[in-house]
Amino acid sequence: MKRFHACLIGALLLxxxxxxxxxxxxxxxxxxxxxxxxxGRTTRAELLAAFGPTRSVSFDSGYQAWxxxxxxxxxxxxxxxxxxxLLLDRDGIVRKMRRRPAYPTDGQR
Amino acid sequence: MALPMRGLLGSWMMVNxxxxxxxxxxxxxxxxxxxxxxxPAAKPQTVTVTSTRDPVDKSYRKMIRGMERFERDHALAxxxxxxxxxxxxxxxxxxxxxxxxxxxxxxxxPVPVAEDNSFTxxxxxxxxxxxxxxxxxxxxxxxxxxAQVVTPGLPPDMRRLGDLRLECLVGVEAGLxxxxxxxxGWISSALNSPEQVxxxxxxxxxxxxxxxxxxxxxxxxERTEILPFRMLxxxxxxxxxxxxxxxxQVMLDRTYYAPIWDRSWPDDTLVSFAYMEDAPAPASAxxxxxx
Numbered sequence: 001m002k003r004f005h006a007c008l009i010g011a012l013l014l015x016x017x018x019x020x021x022x023x024x025x026x027x028x029x030x031x032x033x034x035x036x037x038x039x040g041r042t043t044r045a046e047l048l049a050a051f052g053p054t055r056s057v058s059f060d061s062g063y064q065a066w067x068x069x070x071x072x073x074x075x076x077x078x079x080x081x082x083x084x085x086l087l088l089d090r091d092g093i094v095r096k097m098r099r100r101p102a103y104p105t106d107g108q109r
Numbered sequence: 110m111a112l113p114m115r116g117l118l119g120s121w122m123m124v125n126x127x128x129x130x131x132x133x134x135x136x137x138x139x140x141x142x143x144x145x146x147x148x149p150a151a152k153p154q155t156v157t158v159t160s161t162r163d164p165v166d167k168s169y170r171k172m173i174r175g176m177e178r179f180e181r182d183h184a185l186a187x188x189x190x191x192x193x194x195x196x197x198x199x200x201x202x203x204x205x206x207x208x209x210x211x212x213x214x215x216x217x218x219p220v221p222v223a224e225d226n227s228f229t230x231x232x233x234x235x236x237x238x239x240x241x242x243x244x245x246x247x248x249x250x251x252x253x254x255x256a257q258v259v260t261p262g263l264p265p266d267m268r269r270l271g272d273l274r275l276e277c278l279v280g281v282e283a284g285l286x287x288x289x290x291x292x293x294g295w296i297s298s299a300l301n302s303p304e305q306v307x308x309x310x311x312x313x314x315x316x317x318x319x320x321x322x323x324x325x326x327x328x329x330x331e332r333t334e335i336l337p338f339r340m341l342x343x344x345x346x347x348x349x350x351x352x353x354x355x356x357x358q359v360m361l362d363r364t365y366y367a368p369i370w371d372r373s374w375p376d377d378t379l380v381s382f383a384y385m386e387d388a389p390a391p392a393s394a395x396x397x398x399x400x
């Protein structure tokens with residue numbers, strides 16, 4: 001029984017270690033992003049055409065949250081750089097946008 | 110940093126789900142045993158079941174331990190009170206008209222449930238002795254449970270970090286998070302003590318807002334920070350298949366991690382929320398001359 005438990009724990013630890021960190025959002029130039037993205041008007045197709053696909057989360061409501069990064073590559077992983085997050089509604093139109101600057105404490109998390 | 114542990118927890122959940130497929134058989138056997146007295150062959154045996162104990166119903170003893178934890182660590186939220194709350198776990202569950210009771214071998218104690226599906230548990234020594242279960246009139250896997258620690262007088266759409274810290278400690282102590290099973294309780298208890306979960310950035314204790322969430326901001330004195338994307342939506346990297354093992358399954362857009370482990374944020378830190386959709390405008394007063 002002890003051997004079974006040891007094997008089980010080992011297998012689960014290996015499974016846990018195999019998980020990859022999520023990719024950060026696509027890196028964009030913040031000035032261009034600010035010019036092109038207008039809440040209430042910009043569409044999903046326009047985002048894809050201008051900046052390409054990026055990391056996103058889809059919800060049962062039909063809404064989606066899209067993550068872009070500005071500045072240093074990998075910024076959205078919490079190691080510096082600015083996050084640009086968009087909320088797209090069910091019709092694929094940007095409804096909200098927020099910027100999250102890099103904070104000095106980001107690397108400590 | 111949170112991801113390897115989430116993968117590990119996902120694996121636990123897979124194993125737990127397999128365990129659950131086996132457990133009801135044992136549970137039925139255990140319950141049927143006292144009734145298996147010899148009966149005349151011609152007379153069919155009748156067993157009246159007044160309630161069933163699901164292997165993953167919440168333990169009354171553990172929930173009382175959660176309440177004791179609240180008292181011990183009340184300094185985190187000195188003005189707050191404790192309630193427990195039922196939340197949807199499956200899209201099909203009807204969250205209206207839920208009834209709840211504490212069921213032991215010989216005792217049943219009804220528990221009033223408020224309109225928001227929150228409740229308090231009465232302390233009952235007989236139920237404790239009988240290792241009673243807290244049972245809702247819904248399939249156990251259709252709901253999840255949380256502690257609700259709220260300091261009165263906070264502005265709307267705002268929480269206090271000390272309250273959230275205490276919610277985590279109580280919630281883990283009380284065994285409220287779904288997807289754990291008694292078969293692996295000895296392992297999950299070893300890996301998931303309240304201190305391990307609530308004081309670690311890898312603790313993965315999920316909080317839920319009342320409405321779909323777009324942004325979370327922390328404020329303590331002059332310091333203000335917006336939470337990163339990876340602390341919203343359960344990390345934002347769950348596949349459809351993985352989501353079924355998360356008790357955030359139907360509340361993904363209301364899910365966030367709070368930095369409860371980060372002591373550089375004091376207990377009085379305010380956690381404010383911006384939602385995907387603005388709050389509906391309050392009903393306007395009827396125009397003059399209208400009924």
